[in-house]
Amino acid sequence: MSRSETTRDRLLHHARTLLWTHGYSNVSLRQIAAAAGVDVALIARYFGSKRGLFEATLDGAFDLPPVTSETALVDMVVALFTTSPCGETAPTVLQLLLMNAHDEQVGGAVRAAHHTGMQSRLDRLLGDPRRAALFMAAVLGMSVAEKSLRLPGIGPHDTHDYAAQLRHMLGAALSFAR
Amino acid sequence: MSRSETTRDRLLHHARTLLWTHGYSNVSLRQIAAAAGVDVALIARYFGSKRGLFEATLDGAFDLPPVTSETALVDMVVALFTTSPCGETAPTVLQLLLMNAHDEQVGGAVRAAHHTGMQSRLDRLLGDPRRAALFMAAVLGMSVAEKSLRLPGIGPHDTHDYAAQLRHMLGAALSFAR
């Protein structure tokens, strides 16, 4: 790996961590560069602009392992929203997804990444965009209520329990979706 | 109403509109003042700081009409998340709620307002924090999936349909919540 690639990866890693957890406009390029231990100007060199860096951050963010079973895919989605993908202080996919709420440009990129990386596969495997959307809504609701809103009535669930409940909820949602 | 109260209310109104829809750090005090047609310095006079203005914005944001029936309260919550409270370009409560995701200080204020204004009443009327949290998760999931993530599989539902589905979902959620 060339020298430039390692610093590029370092920038990408810390950009993901900081931007996803604290939001696009709450983190400056100087903070990211400082966390990565490199100069600010290198961001412009490697990613062009702040938006370019953020969009590079979206690469493969919603990718799922290549499973073919319906329940396996569902479990993968639940797992992706339940656990931090890499490490303890790592940002969650949920926080990335919620970045779309208040910024039209950032939101468009996030929605596009989610659709091509995750939702389209759900559509295909669950057979119906409506079923997939309702399942996504169930996962989102649980995640937002627990992780973002921190409702005392929910969690901390262990992953198994959580997935089981969501699968149950999925069954209910799909039953009235027909 | 004194002169100062009207300009205070104008500031509050436009602050709500702009801050809730575009996020805390995406809107400057100068934009808010310009929208309200007053000088920037008046914000400091009436609200002390940007945070003070935002927190004044939270006043009564999650308040619900004083109903006592369980289903009536549930309908009120659904209605609050489904419709814009005042006018077409008005910001939604959902956007306010999602502001808690990426800013710890702002998020704390939002969560507190939501808890005292809405969740505590749900806890009381539904009898169980767990039931209330699961209901909230269902409403949140539907709202985020439709309004924020804009999943093509969901909506646009007319309000009646939407509420009916959520009430059905509530039944399912509550059934496996015991």
Added chain:
DNA sequence: CGGTCATGTCAACGGTTGTTGACAACATTC
């Protein structure tokens, strides 16, 4: 060794931010 390209450093640019204090215009009360 000398030349060439990749990589990193530094300083600065114009613009915007939240906040402050001095001052003018106005209304109210004596």
Added chain:
DNA sequence: GAATGTTGTCAACAACCGTTGACATGACCG
């Protein structure tokens, strides 16, 4: 009408922002 307190205006502050270009340093190849 004069004095007083309220309400609004203006200019400025220091700090930070994303972005740019010039320059130093390193690696690599002929």
